[in-house]
Amino acid sequence: MSGKAKNPYAKPDRFTRDAKEQGFKARSVFKLSEIQSSVRIFKQGQRVVDLGCFPGSWSQYVLQQIGSKGVLVGVDLHEPQLSGGTWIARSVLEVSAEELIAALGGPADLLLSDMAPNTTGVVEADHYRQIELATCALELAEKVVVKGGSFVVKVFDGRDAQAFQEQVRKVFGTVKRYRPEAVRQVSREFFLVGLDKR
Ligand SMILES: C[S@@+](CC[C@H](N)C(=O)[O-])C[C@H]1O[C@@H](n2cnc3c(N)ncnc32)[C@H](O)[C@@H]1O
Numbered sequence: 001m002s003g004k005a006k007n008p009y010a011k012p013d014r015f016t017r018d019a020k021e022q023g024f025k026a027r028s029v030f031k032l033s034e035i036q037s038s039v040r041i042f043k044q045g046q047r048v049v050d051l052g053c054f055p056g057s058w059s060q061y062v063l064q065q066i067g068s069k070g071v072l073v074g075v076d077l078h079e080p081q082l083s084g085g086t087w088i089a090r091s092v093l094e095v096s097a098e099e100l101i102a103a104l105g106g107p108a109d110l111l112l113s114d115m116a117p118n119t120t121g122v123v124e125a126d127h128y129r130q131i132e133l134a135t136c137a138l139e140l141a142e143k144v145v146v147k148g149g150s151f152v153v154k155v156f157d158g159r160d161a162q163a164f165q166e167q168v169r170k171v172f173g174t175v176k177r178y179r180p181e182a183v184r185q186v187s188r189e190f191f192l193v194g195l196d197k198r
Pocket of ligand 1: 025026028029051052053054055056057058059075076077078090091092093114115116117118133
């Protein structure tokens, strides 16, 4: 058996097949669509930020949801090969709130973060690096999202996850936790959805 076949993240499943059939760049799109089915965070004409947007499946889905009057700004170390959004190809740690607001043409209705570091397999270390990215997303959300707006953030579960959730609760009136069906069984990831920004 090759190394790739042993990697549970590389194994195609029904979400991988459905993504390919529907023209999405990654199976991750079904995590976001499941969240949308449950909480209805998208509306036509919104301004949206997508942090960790490469290869682009969430951005593809966002563009469908917000329509031609909406505005999407995506940030990632790599630029998605996709039209319809404004891409900032840089680390989120080097992006300011002012820059995002300027690129959007105003404050965001919704900020998404599916950011994840390259995992090392050392669970604790991966957790801390991921929480650092999630915290950066929350700090940007605090400055960029309008009052009443929303936030979706990926979290790798672990020691600091609860403390992070409490930080999200300080910024958003309602916080819900999701583990969509498309999350791989072996993964420690879940999503927090913050609604009604204070
Ligand atoms: C799970 S992928 C996102 C998949 C994407 N939501 C989609 O549907 O196509 C995680 C992304 O986080 C990005 N990332 C990791 N560290 C980052 C950083 N410091 N700044 C911006 N993006 C980062 C990675 O480059 C990677 O593309």
